[in-house]
Amino acid sequence: MxxxxxxxxxxxxxxxxxxxxxxxxxxxxxxxxGWVCDWEFDWCYRPLPGAKVHLPPLCRCFTCPLLTSILVLEPEGGPGPQYK
Structure with a gap:
């Protein structure tokens, strides 16, 4: 560096x-x-296994990593969006 x-x-x-x-x-x-380049960067959104992101209705037409990163992930059937 x-x-x-x-x-x-x-x-x-x-x-x-x-x-x-x-x-x-x-x-x-x-x-x-000894690092491997997998093209997955720290700022890329990766959902947790078994979790579902609840987006507000206007945001369902796209998935923006910055937008979805401010939403709390909820398990299947959980309550609506909860913002951090």
Whole structure:
């Protein structure tokens, strides 16, 4: 991470970053740490097994991770939406 920060801080405002090098920095870090890239990020919404999200009627036409993350998950047949 320090390598990345040193590199980006050294860039001139009009200089185009070497994106291949920057990708390599993070790929190398992940490989050294033994991390696997599953493309599931911390900010992605993942429902708990057996839980159901109760959305207000106007929100049922889409599932927005930010919107659904503020709703409390309720078990099947639980009460309506409860906001955190």
């Amino acid at each position: 320090a390598t990345y920060l040193r590199y980006v801080r050294s860039l001139d405002f009009f200089e185009v970053p070497n994106y291949e090098y920057l990708r390599w920095i993070f790929s190398d870090l992940m490989e050294r740490r």
